[in-house]
Amino acid sequence: MPKRLEQLSELVPQARTIAVLVNPKGAFAKRIIADMEGAAHTKGVQLDFLSAGSESDVDGAFATLAQRKAGALLVGADPFFTSRRDQIVALATRYAVPGSYGVREFVAIGGLMSYGLKITAAFREFGIYAGKILSGVSPADLPVAQPTRFELVINMKTAQALRLTVPPLLLATADEVIE
Secondary structure (H helix, E strand, O other): OHHHHHHHHHHOOOOOEEEEEEOOOOOOHHHHHHHHHHHHHHHOOEEEEEEOOOHHHHHHHHHHHHHOOOOEEEEOOOHHHHHOHHHHHHHHHHOOOOEEEOOHHHHHOOOOEEEEEOHHHHHHHHHHHHHHHHOOOOHHHOOOOOOOOEEEEEEHHHHHHOOOOOOHHHHHHOOEEEO
């Protein structure tokens, strides 16, 4: 998420306050908050943490985001948010807030940008591990795997609708640009 904050700050340099949507029921909520506070201090931006653990919480978080005049939004990487991506992207569009998401699926339906692991690659690795276990390898003998490849996806139609100019370096480093 700190890398996503950096990218979003490049894309929306005028955003002095960035809202961070966090699922308080999520396994990594506390870690996300701690990591983001350090990154925000480095970037010189103010973060506004908004909690959402239900569908109605998401609606309320966006109302709060608008009320507090956040200039951009970071959505925590959480399965709940991925399951609510249609709602979240629709609200980001309604409130005209530039958003950064953890997976490309948000960007494919109109979100601004995503940076995170490629879900299909992760599922492939899960399958390889499952195959090894099914062939008799003890799970305790398998190494802990960490993602090593992340993808940046930018939706140019959304950027244009938000009247944002994507910096050339950010555009050049994108793995995918949706026109």
